[in-house]
Structure formats: structure tokens, C-alpha cells
Amino acid sequence: MAGLKIDPAKCTRCLLCVQQCPFQALDLLEDQIVVNANCKMCQICMRNCPVQAISLETLQRKEIDKSQYQGVLVYIEHDGEKIHPVSLELIGKALELMKSTNQKVCALMIGDQIKELAQELLWTGVERVYLYDDPALGAFRADCYTEVFADCIEKMKPSVCLVGATTTGRSLAPRVAVRFRTGLTADCTQLKMRENTDLVQIRPAFGGNIMAQIINAHCRPQFATVRYKVMSAAARLQQPQGMIEIGQVTEAMRHSGMVVLERIHQPTENSIEEAEVLVVAGQGVRDQKTLEQIRKLADLLHGSVAFTRPMVEKGWGTVYQQIGLSGRTVKPKLIITCGVSGAIQFTAGMKNSELIVAINKDPQAPIFKLAHVAIVDDVAELLPRLIAELKEESGCLEN
Amino acid sequence: MKILVCIKQVPDTQKVQVDPETGVLIREGIETKMNPYDLIALETGMQILKKMGGTLDVLTMGPPAAEEVLMEAFALGANEAWLMSDRRFAGADVLATSYTLAQGIQAMGKEFDLILCGKQTIDGDTAQVGPAIAEVLEIPHVSWVKKIESVSKTSLIVQQEQMDVLARIEVSLPCLLTVEKGIVQPRLPSYIKKRMADRKMIHWMTLDQCPDRDPKRYGLNGSATQVERMFEPEASAEAVQWEKSSGENAALLADLLKKKKFIQGGNDHGRIED
Structure with a gap:
């Protein structure tokens, strides 16, 4: 059985491991340290044990031939008319990952009458676009799209599959990964490639203020989802290159337990993902008056207002205005956080912003570790003064 | 209609931090609670039950202490509760977790019409286990369902937001849905139901009850991903x-x-x- 083994002969019962375990997975029972079911195998205890009494026992795994799997396959999300920018960002990242290994980057596109759209991808630097174009594949359905994705993987045998962490991407990637009995890491914020083609995936872990570095050393392909605005898009080439390969659409790929009855285009609200300037209200914003100040500041800066999760849960803002792992990821030119403490749940959704200004009363607030400009102040005191200064400058005299 | 709701016990704290001087993790609070999104899935199930009649079971995987969330589920109206608890399940990633839960669902021997999950957990935030269970069970799924328009004995009509499109989807049963936050308002626990609930009503399952008893498919052994290290963001x-x-x-x-x-x-x- 796999798991942590604690050697009672070496163990000095110093209890350092019990104290350090972030998951309360170690107990002292009858003078023995025992591991309980909370264990997430983070191995912090193992690394920090002063007498090396803790070891990891794993079953011998069948080694796979990693050279059989090469390159990166990027799943292209689109609405029939335009490609979602997250897909172009993933191609950009994939090209960067493959630079050192000289392996190929390919794209997978599924839909109905999307050949022209697929041509667009030839300007990005992908070697091949696998195109599955069929009237039955017009609307996204996770089950039949899984069939298509699986077929494409069999053809290309990629080492890595990258999928945008959109509603549909998050629905599709787990199904395909499970079908290949392989690992999937959600919402990666950094990706790196090792020489042996193991993908190093970094993401915020366990809802805490901590990052995890994850690998998928025994399985291929390696699946990762990445959110919009985390990576940088591929630059447009001078001229198109690569080719489109038409995939054969079979009956199995057309078969689905779902029928899309209707697709209603909704007017996009002022999306916080597109805003160049964001002013964020956190729990340090305690009254409507201060919130009004935040709106004013956002207006002055031609930006939008956003919120942290607790604020949305209290009903101050909508989920569309929420930044963080359970909300949106943003990468504006300027973000001003007001009374935001900076839990990783939140910072994971905005840490790539170009200029981060944080205002918080508490000098110990974790947000200050991330901020380019850290202002230790009460937002309710600072904002009216700031707005007055800015109005004076822009010659705006009305209220 | 036979409904199953998958729930998870999560830490009631967002505060796992690293001590900047020693590099050691500081833990604050050991309180646990039901994943708040699962409360919404449970309520969604209860409302469908009100219309269609039938039974609602809850399933969780976790340490023995996860009994607590099952007791809470009883207080909210669940008929039966199942706890998959086994040290051999520890260290499971999405692949092993979804496989274990799917095995548990098969071991229960009920032909569920509808499986409901919360949109994601607040401790993992991946939103992957629901769709992954659907794949193992080979049933269709729709994630992040915003509204259930109608329910019949053979299908559901649901709404899902995809970028700037609202899709209306008819999905045939059996199926799995993960539900969005705003879909229903969770109810408060009933004290009468809570008093009537008894720990003995919980069905316990270990690896030995699973149809597939190969330990290589469970826990750390059955996981594809490995956590190499954890660190504080720079x-x-x-x-x-x-x-x-x-x-x-x-x-x-x-x-x-x-x-x-x-x-x-x-x-x-x-x-x-x-």
C-alpha cells in the first residue's frame, strides 16, 4: 500500500511533523505517530523530519515510454465566429514550452462550418490544426466533444494537452483526462517544461495561501487548464504557416445524451476581464458611502468596479464582478484594491496585473506582498481625499 | 426519481499560511463544514424531489469525521447517507477521487436517475470531479447549471452560461449536473430531522466493498498527479x-x-x- 511510513525506531516523538502538518493528518496515538485519512501526501513532514524517520512508500509504477508522446495539443475554444483569446494565449505558452525541445504545437478545433476560422490559427505558429467540422458538432456538448478530443489524441499522441479554464473547457478537460487515465491540473498559473517532457504545473493549492508544484510523471498526455489572461498570446506571424488536417467525424462522435435547444446571445455586461483599470472593494469597505467613493474613483479612471468573494457573498456585487479562483481572472493595466486582505483565492485571480496598488489598514495584510504600491491607510479616509485631488487635476468641478 | 448528491467536508478556514521565517505551515482553526456549493446541490435535489417524488441519497469520501456532513445532510432532508472511508483512499487526485466515487455509486446498487454536485469545492476549487465522475459512469453531464427549467421522467431541460451565450440544453437521464450558486436558496436545517438522524443510519464503505478491488486504482496509487512541493508565492x-x-x-x-x-x-x- 502506498503512503507515508513512519519508522518508530528512528522517530524521537518530537512532534514537529504533527505541528507542521497543514491538514491535521498526523496524530500521536499510543506513543506512535500515525497518519490519518486527511493526508494529502504533500510530504512536508517527510522533508522536515530532523531524523528522517518518515518515508514515502509507493507501488512500483509501470514506466511509460515518454518518447512516444510528443508536442503540445491546444484545444481551441470558439463561438463559431471568433476564437476565444484564451486559446491564443495557450498557443503562445505552448510555443514557448516547445522552444527548447523542438517539438510541435498543434491545435484542435471542433465545430460546424469553421474552416475559415481554423485558417486564422495558421498565423499563430502551430504546425497543424486538427479540424473536426460537422453539422452535428455545432454546439458544445461534453460527451461527444470528448469522443472527438480522444480521437485527436490517438492521432497526435501529444505529451501535453492545454485547455482554457472556461465553462466549457472545465467541463471537457476532466472527461478527456479520465478517459486516458491521466492527470489534470486545474487553473495553472505557471507552466514549465523539463527535458524529459514532464510538465511542471504550478497552481494555488488547497484554498490556502500556498502554491503547489504538481507533475504528472507516470502518465501521458499531461492535461492542464489555464485561465484567460494568465499567459501571453502568441504574436501574429508575417505569413501563415502549418496545415489543416481534416479529422473524420464518426457516428460515435455525433452521438450525445444532450440536445442544445437554443443558444441565446446575452449582451455582455461590462466585463471586468476586459477592463484596463479596476478598483476592487474588499471587506475593509464597510459602508455604502465608501462603496460610492470606489465607484467614483473607477469612473474617474475610466475603469470598472470589482469585488472579492466575501463581498459578493454578502450581496455587494455580482458574480460577474468577482475576482478570484471562484470568480474571474483579470490582468488590467492598473488595479487598486481597497480594503482587500489578499487571500490567495483572490490574488490568484489578479496577480498578473501590471500595476497593483493596495490600500489596507493592516500593515501585515498579505496583499502588500504582491502590491507594487502598498498604502497602509483606511480606505474610508483616503478615498475622498484622493478623489478630490484627481478631480482638481482633471478640471472636473461638478460633484 | 432516484437522486444522489455528492458532498464534501471542507476546512472552515481559508488560512493556511507559511511562516516567513521558518518556512513552516501555520494552521489556524480545525473547524470543518459542508462545502457551501454542495448545500446548493442538496437543495436543488430536494426541490426536484418535491415535484417528482422519489429518494435522495448523499455520498461523501473522507475521514471518519466526515460523518458530520452526512448528519447535516440528514437534517436537510436526505434519505440515506453513504461514507467512503478507507486509508487506502488517501492522497487521491481528481482521477482517483472520481474513480473511487464512481465505484461507490456502483457499489450502492441503486440505479440513480440524477447525480448532483456543487459547482466546485472551496478547498480544491478545481470543479473537475463532477465531470470526471460522469465520464467514469459513461453518462452525460452539464456543469455549472444556472437554472433547471423542467424535469420529466426521462430528461431535464437546463440552462448553462458559456461566455456570452446562454445555452438551453435538454439532457437525457441518467445524467450528472453540477449546479451554480444562484440556482436555489439553501434551506436551514430542520431540528426535527436533525433529532431523528442517527449516526447508525450512515452506510460505511471501504475499498473492499468496491466492485474493483485493485488498490492501484485508489488513493495515492491511483493518482496520476504528484505534488512535488508547496511554497509561498513570491x-x-x-x-x-x-x-x-x-x-x-x-x-x-x-x-x-x-x-x-x-x-x-x-x-x-x-x-x-x-
């Missing part, structure tokens, strides 16, 4: 800190915003100089 390099009076802070920030041309709304936004 601090920003070029930070400045102001700790002056509000008036001075405001003047400094106003100057900066002007210098960076944010106040005119132009496109010439530069980086902060050292």
Missing part, C-alpha cells in the same frame, strides 16, 4: 510602501496616477520606475 520585487497621513497618501497616489496617465485615460501607461 513577493513583488519593486514594491514601495507608504505609511503617511491620509492626505499625504492621497496626494502621492494622485501624482502617481497622473504620471502614469491613468487620469487622462490615454493608452500610454508605463511601468512604475524604480
Whole structure:
């Protein structure tokens, strides 16, 4: 059985491991340290044990031939008319990952009458676009799209599959990964490639203020989802290159337990993902008056207002205005956080912003570790003064 | 209609931090609770039950203490509760977790019409286990369902938001749904139901009850991913800190915003100089 083994002969019962375990997975029972079911195998205890009494026992795994799997396959999300920018960002990242290994980057596109759209991808630097174009594949359905994705993987045998962490991407990637009995890491914020083609995936872990570095050393392909605005898009080439390969659409790929009855285009609200300037209200914003100040500041800066999760849960803002792992990821030119403490749940959704200004009363607030400009102040005191200064400058005299 | 709701016990704290001096994890609070999104899945199930009749079971995987969330589920109206608890399940990633839960569902021997999950957990935040269970069970799924329009004995009509499109989808049963936050308002636990609930009503399952008893498919052994290390996110390099009076802070920030041309709304936004 796999798991942590604690050697009672070496163990000095110093209890350092019990104290350090972030998951309360170690107990002292009858003078023995025992591991309980909370264990997430983070191995912090193992690394920090002063007498090396803790070891990891794993079953011998069948080694796979990693050279059989090469390159990166990027799943292209689109609405029939335009490609979602997250897909172009993933191609950009994939090209960067493959630079050192000289392996190929390919794209997978599924839909109905999307050949022209697929041509667009030839300007990005992908070697091949696998195109599955069929009237039955017009609307996204996770089950039949899984069939298509699986077929494409069999053809290309990629080492890595990258999928945008959109509603549909998050629905599709787990199904395909499970079908290949392989690992999937959600919402990666950094990706790196090792020489042996193991993908190093970094993401915020366990809802805490901590990052995890994850690998998928025994399985291929390696699946990762990445959110919009985390990576940088591929630059447009001078001229198109690569080719489109038409995939054969079979009956199995057309078969689905779902029928899309209707697709209603909704007017996009002022999306916080597109805003160049964001002013964020956190729990340090305690009254409507201060919130009004935040709106004013956002207006002055031609930006939008956003919120942290607790604020949305209290009903101050909508989920569309929420930044963080359970909300949106943003990468504006300027973000001003007001009374935001900076839990990783939140910072994971905005840490790539170009200029981060944080205002918080508490000098110990974790947000200050991330901020380019850290202002230790009460937002309710600072904002009216700031707005007055800015109005004076822009010659705006009305209220 | 036979409904199953998958729930998870999560830590009631967002505060796992690393001590900057020793590099050691500081844990605060050991309180646990039901994943708040699962409460919404449970309520969704209860409302469908009200219309269609039938039974609602809940399933969780976790340490023995996860009994607590099952007791809570009883208080909210669940008929039966199942706990998959086995040290051999520990260290499971999405692949092993979804496989274990799917095995548990098969071991229960009920032909569920509908499996409901919350949109994601607040401790993992991956939103992957629901769709992964559907794949193992080979049933269709729709994730992040915003509204259930109608329910019949053979299918559901649901709404899902995809970027700027609202899709209306008819999905045939059996199927799995993960539900969005706003879909229903969770109810408060009933004290009568809570009093009637008894720990003995919980069905326990270990690996030995699963149809597939190969330990290589469960826990750490059955996981594809390995956590290599955990670390604190690095601090920003070029930070400045102001700790002056509000008036001075405001003047400094106003100057900066002007210098960076944010106040005119132009496109010439530069980086902060050292």
C-alpha cells in the first residue's frame, strides 16, 4: 500500500511533523505517530523530519515510454465566429514550452462550418490544426466533444494537452483526462517544461495561501487548464504557416445524451476581464458611502468596479464582478484594491496585473506582498481625499 | 426519481499560511463544514424531489469525521447517507477521487436517475470531479447549471452560461449536473430531522466493498498527479510602501496616477520606475 511510513525506531516523538502538518493528518496515538485519512501526501513532514524517520512508500509504477508522446495539443475554444483569446494565449505558452525541445504545437478545433476560422490559427505558429467540422458538432456538448478530443489524441499522441479554464473547457478537460487515465491540473498559473517532457504545473493549492508544484510523471498526455489572461498570446506571424488536417467525424462522435435547444446571445455586461483599470472593494469597505467613493474613483479612471468573494457573498456585487479562483481572472493595466486582505483565492485571480496598488489598514495584510504600491491607510479616509485631488487635476468641478 | 448528491467536508478556514521565517505551515482553526456549493446541490435535489417524488441519497469520501456532513445532510432532508472511508483512499487526485466515487455509486446498487454536485469545492476549487465522475459512469453531464427549467421522467431541460451565450440544453437521464450558486436558496436545517438522524443510519464503505478491488486504482496509487512541493508565492520585487497621513497618501497616489496617465485615460501607461 502506498503512503507515508513512519519508522518508530528512528522517530524521537518530537512532534514537529504533527505541528507542521497543514491538514491535521498526523496524530500521536499510543506513543506512535500515525497518519490519518486527511493526508494529502504533500510530504512536508517527510522533508522536515530532523531524523528522517518518515518515508514515502509507493507501488512500483509501470514506466511509460515518454518518447512516444510528443508536442503540445491546444484545444481551441470558439463561438463559431471568433476564437476565444484564451486559446491564443495557450498557443503562445505552448510555443514557448516547445522552444527548447523542438517539438510541435498543434491545435484542435471542433465545430460546424469553421474552416475559415481554423485558417486564422495558421498565423499563430502551430504546425497543424486538427479540424473536426460537422453539422452535428455545432454546439458544445461534453460527451461527444470528448469522443472527438480522444480521437485527436490517438492521432497526435501529444505529451501535453492545454485547455482554457472556461465553462466549457472545465467541463471537457476532466472527461478527456479520465478517459486516458491521466492527470489534470486545474487553473495553472505557471507552466514549465523539463527535458524529459514532464510538465511542471504550478497552481494555488488547497484554498490556502500556498502554491503547489504538481507533475504528472507516470502518465501521458499531461492535461492542464489555464485561465484567460494568465499567459501571453502568441504574436501574429508575417505569413501563415502549418496545415489543416481534416479529422473524420464518426457516428460515435455525433452521438450525445444532450440536445442544445437554443443558444441565446446575452449582451455582455461590462466585463471586468476586459477592463484596463479596476478598483476592487474588499471587506475593509464597510459602508455604502465608501462603496460610492470606489465607484467614483473607477469612473474617474475610466475603469470598472470589482469585488472579492466575501463581498459578493454578502450581496455587494455580482458574480460577474468577482475576482478570484471562484470568480474571474483579470490582468488590467492598473488595479487598486481597497480594503482587500489578499487571500490567495483572490490574488490568484489578479496577480498578473501590471500595476497593483493596495490600500489596507493592516500593515501585515498579505496583499502588500504582491502590491507594487502598498498604502497602509483606511480606505474610508483616503478615498475622498484622493478623489478630490484627481478631480482638481482633471478640471472636473461638478460633484 | 432516484437522486444522489455528492458532498464534501471542507476546512472552515481559508488560512493556511507559511511562516516567513521558518518556512513552516501555520494552521489556524480545525473547524470543518459542508462545502457551501454542495448545500446548493442538496437543495436543488430536494426541490426536484418535491415535484417528482422519489429518494435522495448523499455520498461523501473522507475521514471518519466526515460523518458530520452526512448528519447535516440528514437534517436537510436526505434519505440515506453513504461514507467512503478507507486509508487506502488517501492522497487521491481528481482521477482517483472520481474513480473511487464512481465505484461507490456502483457499489450502492441503486440505479440513480440524477447525480448532483456543487459547482466546485472551496478547498480544491478545481470543479473537475463532477465531470470526471460522469465520464467514469459513461453518462452525460452539464456543469455549472444556472437554472433547471423542467424535469420529466426521462430528461431535464437546463440552462448553462458559456461566455456570452446562454445555452438551453435538454439532457437525457441518467445524467450528472453540477449546479451554480444562484440556482436555489439553501434551506436551514430542520431540528426535527436533525433529532431523528442517527449516526447508525450512515452506510460505511471501504475499498473492499468496491466492485474493483485493485488498490492501484485508489488513493495515492491511483493518482496520476504528484505534488512535488508547496511554497509561498513570491513577493513583488519593486514594491514601495507608504505609511503617511491620509492626505499625504492621497496626494502621492494622485501624482502617481497622473504620471502614469491613468487620469487622462490615454493608452500610454508605463511601468512604475524604480
